[in-house]
Amino acid sequence: MAKQDYYDLLGVSRTATEAEIKKAYRRMAMKYHPDRNPDDATAEAKFKEAKEAYEILSDSRKRAAYDQFGHAGVDNSAGGGGFRSSGGFSDIFGDVFNDIFGAGGAGGQSFRGADLRYRLDLTLEEAVAGTTAKIRIPVNVECKTCDGSGAKPGTQPVTCTTCGGHGQVRIQQGFFTVQQACPHCHGTGKMIQDPCHDCHGQGVVQEHKTLSVKVPAGVNTGDRIRLAGEGEAGSRGAPAGDLYVEVAVKRHDVFTRDGNNLFADVPISFTTACLGGELEVPTLQGKAVLKVPEGTQTGQQFKLRGKGVKSVRTGEVGDLMCRVIIETPVKLSKKQKELLQEFAETMEGSGATHSPKHESWLDAVKRFFE
Known part of the structure; x- marks a missing residue:
């Protein structure tokens, strides 16, 4: 039975962009995914067909071979002229379904912001009684000018020409093929041709913000207070990291x-x-x-x-x-010395009665030299 044309199967034209192909696949995958259609063999078959079509058309090399030779150019069972997939269902699932369910795909990776740490010096009195401290920290926040895209307002990042938007490149090393993050787009799948003048294409800018930290009574050096979401901004809409305020109690003059x-x-x-x-x-x-x-x-x-x-x-x-x-006592007067001398004379011969530790020490010394 002849295979259905991949473009017709996804419902897109032969000139469809990568984004249009992904959108079409998302629509079909959501509709026919086995988890949404349990015990439905027809839906499962349609899902597999859509997956296969997306696997070919989302890869620039495979798509070029398919456009020129049709199914023969990409059929794994062909004699050796076609492109063979190094992945499988997991590759497609990771690329698209992670996007659908919020994890981010290889062509548009998003990363949770980094956690930050701040040392808060407290007096012993503040640590024991508890306090509210104001701290000022430098953080990277999403650039408001470009909404975190890194591109100049009015422009958009473009598909990376090195990896074709996949964020990954394959390098042949002898008999092995190694897949790694694209060195030009750093795994994002996008490149910025006209960077934002405020963040210089980074999508984030550094700011200082003042936070109020409620310190509970009884904290000690090494205790940490977590401020959720007050760390570095995430990339591409990912959540921000956390801020950990680490307590350091200053040395006290008395205690x-x-x-x-x-x-x-x-x-x-x-x-x-x-x-x-x-x-x-x-x-x-x-x-x-x-x-x-x-x-x-x-x-x-x-x-x-x-x-x-x-x-x-x-x-x-x-x-x-x-x-x-x-x-x-120090710096004694003549009178005080005389009184102490008189006191010492009254102590003579008293032995263990007034100085039990001294007497026991003398006994220990005698035994040592015997």
């Missing part, structure tokens, strides 16, 4: 953070360490009273519960750990 807990060194006097007392210490929620028992040693830690950071994820609140550091 050090570890997870949800805060740590602070609290200097105390020699007399307070000996006699005990109460100290007023700072917290991120205000002032608090730290009770120091008598006989406190340097390096001891005291916990102030609930004075740490509320977790941004679990809601749990950490503690403030105060480490006391006993300060040795």
Whole structure:
């Protein structure tokens, strides 16, 4: 049975453009696709015929052979003079049906915009309490002059003469044929002869925009806040990327953070360490009273519960750990030195009663040298 003429099958003239052929195939493919016509053998056959016709007429070399020799010029079963398809249904499906369902074909690739990253420096107070920060970032946005086409208003990109609009070229390497993106149109299938004067043919321009970033309470260094759609503009109408705001908490003069807990060194006097007392210490929620028992040693830690950071994820609140550091008095007066000397004399012979750590250390040293 003689095959139907490909042009008649798609309902286009022999002088139809590539766009007209693709449009005709789309119409037939949508109508007869097996997914839309389950268990319909007639529709499936028509779909396969349309696919075969499109595969030939959408390829400039195959179309030229078909125009000159008819079906014999492209028939895979012919003796060897015809063009053989290196692809199959997947090639056609990728070229046209991805366009139909929004993924973009090889001749008109569209790419989601790149994600961007921004470092946001915060004070510890801002990170713990939460804040709203204003940031100004440079981004590539779709050129409004050419609506992202890259072509001067009033003109349109033209079909790439190197790849015939397919965005791909085949290179023969010995017995193998390698397919790669067209080096002239970079896989878009289009070339711009008269570029837009604002974007210089790129379709995007760089702008600065100011964004308001809501920072939740309890964030820490390394946490990221995602702003959907605030990244680079996509190409050919594809969606924009996202902006990831990465938090970096500045070093604090008083507190050090570890997870949800805060740590602070609290200097105390020699007399307070000996006699005990109460100290007023700072917290991120205000002032608090730290009770120091008598006989406190340097390096001891005291916990102030609930004075740490509320977790941004679990809601749990950490503690403030105060480490006391006993300060040795400096620049003593003659009178103060005399008083200290008298005090030292009263300590002589007391041994472990007043200095238990010192005595245990001496015992350890003796054992070391024995």
